[in-house]
Amino acid sequence: MAYQWDFSPVLANAPLLVEGLVNTLRITGTALVFGVALGLGLALLRLSPRRYLSWPAGFVIEVFRTTPPLVQLFWFFFAMPILVGIEMTPFMAGAVTFSIQSASFFAEVFRAGIQSIERGQWDGARALGMRHDQAMRRIILPQAVKRMIPAFMERAIELMKTTTLIATISYADLLFAANEVSQKTFRPLETYTVVALIYFVVIFLASQVARLVELRLARSGESTVH
Amino acid sequence: MRWDFASVFDNTDALLVGAAGTLRIFAICLVLGLSLGLLVGLGRYSRNRWLHIPATIFVEFFRNTPVLVQILWFYFALPILLPFQISPLAAASLGISLNSAAFSAEIYRGGIQSIETGQWDGARALGMRWGQAMRRIILPQALKRMLPALTNRAIEIFKMSTLASAVAYVELLQQGKLIASLNYNPIEAYTAVAVIFFVFLWPLVQFSYFLERRLRRDE
Numbered sequence: 001m002a003y004q005w006d007f008s009p010v011l012a013n014a015p016l017l018v019e020g021l022v023n024t025l026r027i028t029g030t031a032l033v034f035g036v037a038l039g040l041g042l043a044l045l046r047l048s049p050r051r052y053l054s055w056p057a058g059f060v061i062e063v064f065r066t067t068p069p070l071v072q073l074f075w076f077f078f079a080m081p082i083l084v085g086i087e088m089t090p091f092m093a094g095a096v097t098f099s100i101q102s103a104s105f106f107a108e109v110f111r112a113g114i115q116s117i118e119r120g121q122w123d124g125a126r127a128l129g130m131r132h133d134q135a136m137r138r139i140i141l142p143q144a145v146k147r148m149i150p151a152f153m154e155r156a157i158e159l160m161k162t163t164t165l166i167a168t169i170s171y172a173d174l175l176f177a178a179n180e181v182s183q184k185t186f187r188p189l190e191t192y193t194v195v196a197l198i199y200f201v202v203i204f205l206a207s208q209v210a211r212l213v214e215l216r217l218a219r220s221g222e223s224t225v226h
Numbered sequence: 227m228r229w230d231f232a233s234v235f236d237n238t239d240a241l242l243v244g245a246a247g248t249l250r251i252f253a254i255c256l257v258l259g260l261s262l263g264l265l266v267g268l269g270r271y272s273r274n275r276w277l278h279i280p281a282t283i284f285v286e287f288f289r290n291t292p293v294l295v296q297i298l299w300f301y302f303a304l305p306i307l308l309p310f311q312i313s314p315l316a317a318a319s320l321g322i323s324l325n326s327a328a329f330s331a332e333i334y335r336g337g338i339q340s341i342e343t344g345q346w347d348g349a350r351a352l353g354m355r356w357g358q359a360m361r362r363i364i365l366p367q368a369l370k371r372m373l374p375a376l377t378n379r380a381i382e383i384f385k386m387s388t389l390a391s392a393v394a395y396v397e398l399l400q401q402g403k404l405i406a407s408l409n410y411n412p413i414e415a416y417t418a419v420a421v422i423f424f425v426f427l428w429p430l431v432q433f434s435y436f437l438e439r440r441l442r443r444d445e
Contacts, residue, residue: 003307066427068385071399071420078412161292168392175295182302192303196295203290 009185010194020177021198027091027173028160031098035159036152038099039106044136046111057107064104070165073097077169090171094163102159109151113144149217150224153210157203164199174198233409234418237401244401245422251387251397254319256380259326266327267334268360281331288328294389297321301393318390326383333375337368374441377434384427398422 010017045057064072077093088096117140125135167175174195182191217224234241269281288296301317312320341364349359391400402419406412 062428062431063424066431067420067423068388068399070388070391071402071416071423074399074403075416075420078406079416082413164292164294165389167294175292175298178295178298188302189304189306192295192299196291196299199291199295200287203292204286207290 003189005190006187007190007194009187010181010190013181013185016177016181017174017195017198020172020174021202023171024160024163024173024175027094027098027163027166027171028156030095031102031159031163032156034095034099035102036106038103040110042103042107043110043114046107047114060100061104061107064101065108069097069101069162070168072101073165073169090166090169093169094166094171098159098163098166101162102155105155105158106152109148109155110144112151113148114140116147117144146217147224150210150214153206153213157206157210160203160206161199229414230411231414231418233411234405234414237405237409240401240405241398241418241422244396244398247390247395247397247400248384248387248426251315251319251322251390251395252384254315255322255326255383255387258319258323259383260330260376260379262323262327263330264334266331267338270331270335271338285328285331288325289332293321293325293386294392296325297389297393314390314393314395317393318387318395322383322386322389325386326379329382330376330379333372333379334368337372337375338364340371341368371441371445374434374437377430377437381427381430381434384430385423388423 042057042061045053046061048054048057073093076097077088077090080093081088114136121139121143122135125139130138163173164175166173167179170176172180178191178195182188185191214224266281266284269277270285272278272281297318297320300320301312301314304317305312338360345363345367346359349363354362387397388399390397391403394400398419402415406415409415
């Protein structure tokens with residue numbers, strides 16, 4: 001007795017899945033913006049010659065790189081609200097977790113990029129009378145950012161995959177929509193297959209774009225850091 | 227707010243059971259993922275189209291879908307096609323192992339490709355067949371270069387093992403949830419779980435840094 005595949009109940013619930021995909025992109029975008037900004041801040045602190053700045057930054061980076069994101073998410077959703085005395089929506093908990101988590105990875109990308117710039121660039125900037133932060137902003141970062149783009153895009157794709165964890169605290173992302181639709185239609189096989197394919201298409205396209213950009217950069221003679 | 231870890235220490239047994247569950251699924255996925263990854267990596271390296279194309283599809287599919295989606299697919303969707311049920315351990319192990327196989331396949335392929343052709347020529351000159359050259363000459367050298375990346379994979383597998391809690395497999399995070407809901411102490415329970423993971427993983431992470439430094443120095 002072969003199983004009769006039937007995708008029509010899933011397609012009838014397409015609006016739910018579309019809404020889920022939009023929410024997935026929303027949490028990914030939010031975490032990406034905050035993650036990159038925070039990651040740059042962490043990297044600059046980490047590279048600071050002052051220990052009282054570099055050590056705490058290093059500690060945050062190590063903790064968030066070394067613990068599982070799902071544990072972090074549960075901590076920010078179930079534990080922190082009691083500690084601080086505020087309500088956390090699933091979206092807020094996810095945004096905070098994925099921002100800090102991706103920031104700690106972005107920080108290492110920034111750091112590798114900044115450290116890959118030759119000493120001479122620093123010397124030249126100093127010879128022109130620039131202070132450390134001026135040299136960083138005007139000379140070092142613009143060059144470093146170009147080398148970081150491939151690693152940066154790779155992390156962004158990882159981040160998108162990580163956002164699926166938010167379904168476990170009932171935020172209505174694409175994976176959560178899949179749970180709902182499969183329970184509604186009693187068609188888990190079709191639902192999860194369709195949702196896996198949606199994720200595949202979106203992430204695969206993003207990966208291809210990243211690959212193209214990396215090829216372009218490689219051709220323009222730019223080394224990349226990972 | 228007063229922190230009170232006594233309620234967590236009272237449940238040390240539950241955490242030990244969870245730790246055993248975490249280590250079990252970690253070991254399964256590490257062995258399955260890295261060995262299957264070697265096969266797929268050789269397929270990706272191969273010039274034979276019948277090996278190369280399926281290996282490429284496998285790698286692209288599993289690298290470009292979230293591992294939690296894979297786990298839920300194996301748990302909720304696959305049993306419909308099979309005449310038997312799939313346990314939470316089996317579903318989570320399948321998802322994590324196949325995902326890790328796809329990622330490690332690219333590490334193996336990159337490592338093998340990084341070995342100079344002269345090594346192949348030398349092996350052939352000594353009368354070795356392809357399989358012998360690969361096993362005796364190429365892989366041992368490539369393995370050294372791949373070790374940092376493979377260690378990072380192992381760390382990722384350990385972190386991914388928490389996703390098994392989404393299908394109610396008994397591991398550390400699942401036990402943390404249980405303790406938190408029984409004792410109303412989410413702060414202490416989840417902090418304890420986070421600390422335990424950190425303690426397990428920190429030495430592994432430091433080891434990977436050490437391997438990376440050593441490799442950079444040697445090359």
